[in-house]
Amino acid sequence: MTRCAVFGTGSWGTAFAMILADAGCEVTLWGRRKELVDAIAETHVNPDYMPHVTLPDSVTATTDAATALAGADFAVLAVPSQTLRENLAAWAPLIGPETVLVSLMKGIELGTAKRMSEVIQEVAGVGPERVAVVSGPNLAPEIANRQPAASVVACTDELVAKRLQKACHTPYFRPYTNTDVVGCELGGAVKNVIGLAVGMADGMGLGDNTKATLITRGLAETTRLGLALGADPYTFAGLAGMGDLVATCSSPLSRNHTFGTNLGRGMSLAETIAATKQTAEGVKSCESVLDLARRNGVEMPIVEAVVDVVHNGRPTQEVLAGLMARSAKSERR
Ligand SMILES: NC(=O)C1=CN([C@@H]2O[C@H](COP(=O)(O)OP(=O)(O)OC[C@H]3O[C@@H](n4cnc5c(N)ncnc54)[C@H](O)[C@@H]3O)[C@@H](O)[C@H]2O)C=CC1
Numbered sequence: 001m002t003r004c005a006v007f008g009t010g011s012w013g014t015a016f017a018m019i020l021a022d023a024g025c026e027v028t029l030w031g032r033r034k035e036l037v038d039a040i041a042e043t044h045v046n047p048d049y050m051p052h053v054t055l056p057d058s059v060t061a062t063t064d065a066a067t068a069l070a071g072a073d074f075a076v077l078a079v080p081s082q083t084l085r086e087n088l089a090a091w092a093p094l095i096g097p098e099t100v101l102v103s104l105m106k107g108i109e110l111g112t113a114k115r116m117s118e119v120i121q122e123v124a125g126v127g128p129e130r131v132a133v134v135s136g137p138n139l140a141p142e143i144a145n146r147q148p149a150a151s152v153v154a155c156t157d158e159l160v161a162k163r164l165q166k167a168c169h170t171p172y173f174r175p176y177t178n179t180d181v182v183g184c185e186l187g188g189a190v191k192n193v194i195g196l197a198v199g200m201a202d203g204m205g206l207g208d209n210t211k212a213t214l215i216t217r218g219l220a221e222t223t224r225l226g227l228a229l230g231a232d233p234y235t236f237a238g239l240a241g242m243g244d245l246v247a248t249c250s251s252p253l254s255r256n257h258t259f260g261t262n263l264g265r266g267m268s269l270a271e272t273i274a275a276t277k278q279t280a281e282g283v284k285s286c287e288s289v290l291d292l293a294r295r296n297g298v299e300m301p302i303v304e305a306v307v308d309v310v311h312n313g314r315p316t317q318e319v320l321a322g323l324m325a326r327s328a329k330s331e332r333r
């Protein structure tokens with residue numbers, strides 16, 4: 001029996017715990033809040049994030065990281081990206097020598113501009129062969145209803161990716177393997193920022209041409225960054241690239257898309273933050289993605305525009321006009 005510890009009882013941690021259990025694994029969810037953990041352990045329902053779903057009996061919950069990690073084949077990390085370093089520092093001494101660490105997170109660390117798998121390797125002191133990433137068009141509320149979806153399970157060691165693929169393959173969740181960890185992580189982190197931009201366009205009442213332009217040029221920016229960092233450009237045409245971008249940019253279920261829509265409608269940043277109950281990674285990661293791009297001499301005008309709106313308080317109309325006024329270019333530059 002494959003044993004999994006899932007850290008984070010939010011939307012995706014809970015939905016992914018259900019996937020793992022449906023695929024035949026024994027799962028222990030770790031959460032910070034005792035009331036929520038007790039409710040999950042006793043009722044098999046997460047009342048705060050997935051109230052309409054009864055989790056399989058093979059999912060239990062604890063606030064004790066050592067209990068969650070005992071005998072774990074996989075330690076799945078689903079906390080907000082900017083909290084990973086601090087959390088993992090506490091968990092790392094409890095992680096067994098064979099346990100594979102799996103990132104579900106779609107963010108880039110502020111200050112260091114590191115991808116989550118890089119933070120994991122550094123903090124847990126493990127090599128890349130013990131770190132995997134799951135990324136794709138996986139809006140948690142749809143997965144919670146067991147609607148069909150696919151995803152990418154990436155690890156530099158293909159055998160590890162295959163083990164994880166088996167551990168999370170269900171009739172409604174179809175994971176594909178990939179060894180391009182860099183590409184998968186960038187696809188997941190940058191699509192949140194492009195989702196903010198498309199949401200802003202939606203909120204401004206703009207139509208499908210504008211949104212398709214942002215999505216397509218957003219993917220061009222992502223690919224440019226990926227190429228500079230050694231990613232495989234084909235990854236960006238796959239589920240962790242185009243797939244996730246389409247889901248996020250077209251769905252009202254996306255927290256990033258919704259955050260952008262609220263800003264585009266004219267809500268202030270403070271009002272928008274107050275209205276956002278869950279993690280919208282792009283809000284912080286737009287800055288770290290831009291930092292990463294600048295460190296690598298890569299131009300990302302849409303990401304820059306999002307930073308201008310979200311962090312520099314510039315009006316969406318003005319920023320969009322600025323994007324349109326950029327000098328004419330070749331599409332393939
Ligand atoms: N929700 C979704 O549809 C998907 C989310 N993701 C990614 O999964 C990651 C987690 O997102 P969600 O579960 O959706 O977020 P969420 O906001 O639903 O849940 C976050 C969880 O982390 C906990 N948390 C917050 N601050 C913490 C801290 N300082 N230390 C420990 N725990 C803390 C919260 O209590 C909550 O249980 C993000 O990187 C997100 O981009 C990826 C794919 C799908």
Ligand SMILES: O=C(CO)COP(=O)(O)O
Nearest residue numbers: 136137138139254255256
């Ligand atoms: O990553 C996701 C879907 O794949 C979830 O998107 P949001 O974080 O914008 O809700």
